[in-house]
Amino acid sequence: MPKPPLKVAILGGSGYTGAELLRLLLGHPRVKVTAVTSERSAGADVSALFLHLRNTGLKFELLDLNVLTKKADVFFLCLPHKTSQETAAFLHAAGKKVIDLSADYRIKDPGVYRQWYNTPHLFPSLLKKAVYGLPEIYRDKIKKASITANPGCYPTSAVLGLAPVIGKNFVDPDSIIIDSKSGTSGAGRSPVQPFMFCEVNESVKAYAVSSHRHTPEIEQELSSISGKSIRIIFTPHLMPMDRGILSTIYVRLRKNISLPKVQGLYRDFYRDEPFVRVLENGVYPATKAVRGSNFCDLSVFLNNRGAGGQTLIIVSAIDNLLKGASGAAVQNMNIMYGFDETAGLLTSPPFP
Amino acid sequence: MPKPPLKVAILGGSGYTGAELLRLLLGHPRVKVTAVTSERSAGADVSALFLHLRNTGLKFELLDLNVLTKKADVFFLCLPHKTSQETAAFLHAAGKKVIDLSADYRIKDPGVYRQWYNTPHLFPSLLKKAVYGLPEIYRDKIKKASITANPGCYPTSAVLGLAPVIGKNFVDPDSIIIDSKSGTSGAGRSPVQPFMFCEVNESVKAYAVSSHRHTPEIEQELSSISGKSIRIIFTPHLMPMDRGILSTIYVRLRKNISLPKVQGLYRDFYRDEPFVRVLENGVYPATKAVRGSNFCDLSVFLNNRGAGGQTLIIVSAIDNLLKGASGAAVQNMNIMYGFDETAGLLTSPPFP
Amino acid sequence: MPKPPLKVAILGGSGYTGAELLRLLLGHPRVKVTAVTSERSAGADVSALFLHLRNTGLKFELLDLNVLTKKADVFFLCLPHKTSQETAAFLHAAGKKVIDLSADYRIKDPGVYRQWYNTPHLFPSLLKKAVYGLPEIYRDKIKKASITANPGCYPTSAVLGLAPVIGKNFVDPDSIIIDSKSGTSGAGRSPVQPFMFCEVNESVKAYAVSSHRHTPEIEQELSSISGKSIRIIFTPHLMPMDRGILSTIYVRLRKNISLPKVQGLYRDFYRDEPFVRVLENGVYPATKAVRGSNFCDLSVFLNNRGAGGQTLIIVSAIDNLLKGASGAAVQNMNIMYGFDETAGLLTSPPFP
Amino acid sequence: MPKPPLKVAILGGSGYTGAELLRLLLGHPRVKVTAVTSERSAGADVSALFLHLRNTGLKFELLDLNVLTKKADVFFLCLPHKTSQETAAFLHAAGKKVIDLSADYRIKDPGVYRQWYNTPHLFPSLLKKAVYGLPEIYRDKIKKASITANPGCYPTSAVLGLAPVIGKNFVDPDSIIIDSKSGTSGAGRSPVQPFMFCEVNESVKAYAVSSHRHTPEIEQELSSISGKSIRIIFTPHLMPMDRGILSTIYVRLRKNISLPKVQGLYRDFYRDEPFVRVLENGVYPATKAVRGSNFCDLSVFLNNRGAGGQTLIIVSAIDNLLKGASGAAVQNMNIMYGFDETAGLLTSPPFP
Numbered sequence A, B, C, D: 001m002p003k004p005p006l007k008v009a010i011l012g013g014s015g016y017t018g019a020e021l022l023r024l025l026l027g028h029p030r031v032k033v034t035a036v037t038s039e040r041s042a043g044a045d046v047s048a049l050f051l052h053l054r055n056t057g058l059k060f061e062l063l064d065l066n067v068l069t070k071k072a073d074v075f076f077l078c079l080p081h082k083t084s085q086e087t088a089a090f091l092h093a094a095g096k097k098v099i100d101l102s103a104d105y106r107i108k109d110p111g112v113y114r115q116w117y118n119t120p121h122l123f124p125s126l127l128k129k130a131v132y133g134l135p136e137i138y139r140d141k142i143k144k145a146s147i148t149a150n151p152g153c154y155p156t157s158a159v160l161g162l163a164p165v166i167g168k169n170f171v172d173p174d175s176i177i178i179d180s181k182s183g184t185s186g187a188g189r190s191p192v193q194p195f196m197f198c199e200v201n202e203s204v205k206a207y208a209v210s211s212h213r214h215t216p217e218i219e220q221e222l223s224s225i226s227g228k229s230i231r232i233i234f235t236p237h238l239m240p241m242d243r244g245i246l247s248t249i250y251v252r253l254r255k256n257i258s259l260p261k262v263q264g265l266y267r268d269f270y271r272d273e274p275f276v277r278v279l280e281n282g283v284y285p286a287t288k289a290v291r292g293s294n295f296c297d298l299s300v301f302l303n304n305r306g307a308g309g310q311t312l313i314i315v316s317a318i319d320n321l322l323k324g325a326s327g328a329a330v331q332n333m334n335i336m337y338g339f340d341e342t343a344g345l346l347t348s349p350p351f352p
Helices: A016-026 A065-069 A083-093 A110-117 A124-129 A135-144 A153-162 A214-226 A259-269 A322-336 B016-026 B065-069 B083-093 B110-117 B124-129 B135-143 B153-162 B214-226 B259-269 B322-336 C016-026 C065-069 C083-093 C110-117 C124-129 C135-144 C153-162 C214-226 C259-269 C322-336 D016-026 D065-069 D083-093 D110-117 D124-129 D135-143 D153-162 D214-226 D259-269 D322-336
Strands: A006-011 A031-037 A074-077 A097-100 A147-149 A177-182 A233-238 A245-252 A276-278 A296-303 A311-318 B006-011 B031-037 B074-077 B097-100 B147-149 B177-182 B233-238 B245-252 B276-278 B296-303 B311-318 C006-011 C031-037 C074-077 C097-100 C147-149 C177-182 C233-238 C245-252 C276-278 C296-303 C311-318 D006-011 D031-037 D074-077 D097-100 D147-149 D177-182 D233-238 D245-252 D276-278 D296-303 D311-318
Touching: A006 A016, A016 A031, A016 A322, A065 A083, A074 A083, A074 A322, A083 A097, A083 A124, A097 A322, A110 A124, A110 A214, A135 A322, A153 A177, A153 A214, A153 A233, A153 A245, A153 A296, A153 A311, A153 A322, A177 C177, A214 A233, A233 C245, A233 C311, A245 C233, A259 A276, A259 A296, A311 A322, A311 C233, B006 B016, B016 B031, B016 B322, B065 B083, B074 B083, B074 B322, B083 B097, B083 B124, B097 B322, B110 B124, B110 B214, B135 B322, B153 B177, B153 B214, B153 B233, B153 B245, B153 B296, B153 B311, B153 B322, B177 D177, B177 D245, B214 B233, B233 D245, B233 D311, B245 D177, B245 D233, B259 B276, B259 B296, B311 B322, B311 D233, C006 C016, C016 C031, C016 C322, C065 C083, C074 C083, C074 C322, C083 C097, C083 C124, C097 C322, C110 C124, C110 C214, C135 C322, C153 C177, C153 C214, C153 C233, C153 C245, C153 C296, C153 C311, C153 C322, C214 C233, C259 C276, C259 C296, C311 C322, D006 D016, D016 D031, D016 D322, D065 D083, D074 D083, D074 D322, D083 D097, D083 D124, D097 D322, D110 D124, D110 D214, D135 D322, D153 D177, D153 D214, D153 D233, D153 D245, D153 D296, D153 D311, D153 D322, D214 D233, D259 D276, D259 D296, D311 D322
Parallel strands: A006 A031, A006 A074, A074 A097, A097 A147, A177 A233, A276 A296, B006 B031, B006 B074, B074 B097, B097 B147, B177 B233, B276 B296, C006 C031, C006 C074, C074 C097, C097 C147, C177 C233, C276 C296, D006 D031, D006 D074, D074 D097, D097 D147, D177 D233, D276 D296
Antiparallel strands: A177 A245, A245 A311, A296 A311, B177 B245, B245 B311, B296 B311, C177 C245, C245 C311, C296 C311, D177 D245, D245 D311, D296 D311
16 A cells, blocks of 8 residues: 655755755655765765764765666756756656756746856756746646746745735835845855855855845746736845845835735735744744744734835745755655645754 | 554643653654643743744643643653652652653652752652663663653763763773763753853853762763762863753773774664664764754764873763753653654754 | 043943943043942952953942942943933033933934833933934034933944935935844843843844834934935844844935945045945945944945836944944043044954 | 064964954054965955955065065964974074964974874974963063964963963873863864854864874973873864863862862962963853953862862863964064063953
8 A cells, every 4th residue: 555655866965955855855754765966975975974864875976867867756956057957858858857956947038047147048948847846836837847946045935925915906016125134054065265154153244235146036936926027126145044044025015004904915825835834913933933844934014104105024934945945845846746745844843 | 543642741841841842742643742831821822932833722831730630641841850859749649651851850869869959859769660761771661660750961961972881891980071062952941141142152161060960860870880889070061052962071991992892882782772873983973963853973982192091082962952851751752652762753853 | 741541430331331331441541440330230340240351450339329420520321211311410410421322312302202212301401412422423513512322233333324325315215224133232131031042043033123212213313414304114133143233224216326426425425434444346244344343334235126226225234332332432432532533442353 | 762663474364363463463552564475365455355354555465485584573474384384494594583373383392293293394403492482381481582383272271271280299190181172263264164154053073082283282381391291181172153262171189189279379370470360269261251362261170079089170261363373472472572461462352
């Protein structure tokens, strides 16, 4: 009666998203990890890079697609953009399913992709086929997807925060400011000076003001949901902590509305979602309350001070490595294979 | 075929160990949390104190033993010492099983207990019955225990580090120094100035040098395992982090021995233990590698420099809230009820 | 030839701003600290509360104004609001100068004060006399002030960020959003659960959205500088670090302007300021680069994406305990007494 | 009347010790920094690497000794070992004074140096001439030194902790265990994975057990002070903080002695020292209390539990970048040039 486990492989698994994918998939009741690759650490036991993961029996191997294709049914891609493009295309041609954690299949317009990622997209027809993997918006499409483009961490926090109201007529779509605060793990595990402990600790800074690559991704999704062409102002900040994104989102309202009414919209929108928690009136999301879990916590506030009328302030909190990356990827796999959507993901966050 | 879940209650559940017990028990496949108490927060939803635990359907209630006795089969006590003494006695008389996370049933000698805790032990016969809940040493006794005294966090890290060698004739039992480094959650959740963020952050300090209450507990267990009367030097330190205890343990050797031989002793001793991981030669335990998990990571080193001969250096790492408190408590429950010993506990640590 | 030192007293000196005032004034070439008060710690040596300040020869004493009046020429008030009101009035009547670090003499309109601080202002005529102690704006008035109202930490970061452009006609004064990120020391040293290490560490959260008491203070100053009635949107956030405020400020522009032109306005405005540093084009302020110093680092950016036209993004960084509190207080004293404005303040920040 | 400033150069100034040397020397009343070198950043303004140091007028330059020799009177060397050896020799031959922050002139025995640093010492006669720059022990020699070997950070914390008692007959010199906890800045600024934020944060680990290069340096100094050949056990640990070393030192006593008597020895030994503070009975040193200052805080405790008799426990705290590196270097310069020993160093630590 128990079905044989789904065979999964992680390509480019030596970074922090790879670590979390491994952790989640090793504990998942329906899958078996059959391969994990790392060009630099091929041959090494997983524990050599991940001291916390011991006795897995897994060694890193080289990215040899001919070999790997035979080993698994579904492939998680944690590869650099461009490499991901080609790898996804190869695996797709071989009849495999792909969940791509890079940005390569997220931006639907190849021109926009080229502009922000400085490289052409060589598989525009595949791009059209790929589904943007935000289950709260595209669950039905993800069910049938063969390539799922796993969303970026900032876009997840921003789009989940805005989705319930972005298309509404009381919202001014030209006024959106997204001020995001992120932990350091989003920057990856490669050693560079700005992410050394002594540089990050006891410091907060903005970076990539108005030029972060997640900007067009957020704009694409907000435009798609609202049916309007939306441009945003997006400012990411680096925080002295491992994990977590808190996005504080400001939207002007065109006409006044009551807070309970807005809160009602959020509760309705996310009523059946297993991973989105709309907090009680006046309760502030904190990244620590979602740390280590796949939850997105949301709260909304109204500001009546501004001379320009009411402003809606939405605060969203996610763990950038879970709901913002590897957790969402597992959620997408669960949907693509008809597993319980929460399988392998239903741990509460550990606190503190 | 599926049996009805075991009904469990947590008494004194508003602190950090309560939070972890709740998290672990809510995710445990064989139990149902039927009550959790807090004198100060009675009536409040669990989420009011624990922002990370939502939709549990649980409210804190007052500690009314007549009411509570009917609600559960097994009781986790996170109460202050002395209160725990009496509560455990009451519940035991009512035929309930108790897992006591306080120190009240750990110290077997009532005189020693009185000396260190400044209060007499009023139930010396129960004390005799209670089992010290360190599964790696007392698994068989725990199976039949009605009161399990869950070990202290420092003692767990120290005793697991020393157990494989403490009785051996090549070890000098009069030379043990335990230098422990602990995260801040061990100090509890009550607001006191020394544990404010700005006091702890960016600082390391020793405290309670030679006077910490875990000293007699460590000595009792080392004496019991070795069959010798052992006194130790124990220095705890406070670290700027939430969780984790790293204990660096120094023991002089009476005669020379090779490192592989010592390592072999450790591997043999813990061969079948699900939660103790003896690391490869030269690999250093890190608290981050066990953070959020029930593992204890161990590594041993030999120092040949000292003029007094060889010294064995043992480094152990645990999460003080898991293997050092709530995780161990769940492990003990699993043993007491014949569940799979790893039920509800087999998550790998999230990293980073 | 060397003049006798100015005698200074610190009232309410047992918190973090008191600690920094003591440190700065003990190292100041022109002053002598003659008294420091603390109700709870009266009689204790300063080192009992401040382990870092040893051999000062100072003991905390009770707040007895009749005694204290004779001891010093200038008084730094780190008292709760309301107490500060009355204490300043008493000292003023006794012919003493006052630098008030509370909010009591900042808000010029007694009605606004009453609304936000829930208590009437009993000395409205003194309020009129008091000077808002932001040297970059009010230096000439501070020179002659007898009561200087030392600015709040958030207002300092916000007002210094906006002052060079707020009155300009290309700026839309109804569009100001101030998203501030603060270290924990701003919350003071009294033990309360939300500021315990394990609550703050590894977490980011917003608080007091649209309701923080610094809101009317910022509005007052922006209105005063611009000559327009300005209302703002202000969202403070709590960061897992000791010190530092980073404010990210968004202002819509009414007509397009070039970045070099805006940068020129900032450089001109702050050309002769010893403590404001306008960073090179593209360089991001970081709180760590001002930690432990009295500097305010500023950088400006233009966003051209928004559908509503250009938005100016200003980022400012200060140390909340220095330029945001005690450093500014010493700077104000230097101005009031004709000392070199940088006396006792010209240390570069230690890094890291 | 004011003398022309002493001209100082920093060779290899782009790391954390370089940053602190620059900060201290730029604020020093008697010196002028005339050059600072960095091979990788030659040509860049100092602020490009050190955001906190602005408007210094200094640019990094290449290490060209013929050019540099003409520029300064005294040279601070923050170069890798071996390079430092040769550079010091060249500058010495040119009649310049050298303060070497590398290990090259610390180890007096060329054989020991070769064994631990894997390279021969090419200037053994200079090595003999060089003075170990620990002012509390060698002040008179430093006054006349032309090459001062600035001590390592761990050795400073250990030797200052042991110096008052190491030669005493009540101490067992064969029993010394030094368990040190260090912040991350000691590891330097070069980007390597183990010192990335996400690797260090929320973690504690031991490293280089019994094999750290500071071991022979500590042994040399303890042997020299005591007149006995001393071997130690030294275990360094990495802490999640920027700065600070706390060393917990265990020494067995040969005969019993009272705590007040030992405390008296410490107070006497350091009575006139401007930078060593012996704390009151029962007060625990904390690295935060010396952070950003040149102080070393010391406290002693007696343990009477151990079966082997009394053990003395000494706890010492320093800022590894100040008293453990750049602060000590400036102190040494002050001594070498007859300046007030505390010039440029007498800031109290900022707290928190």
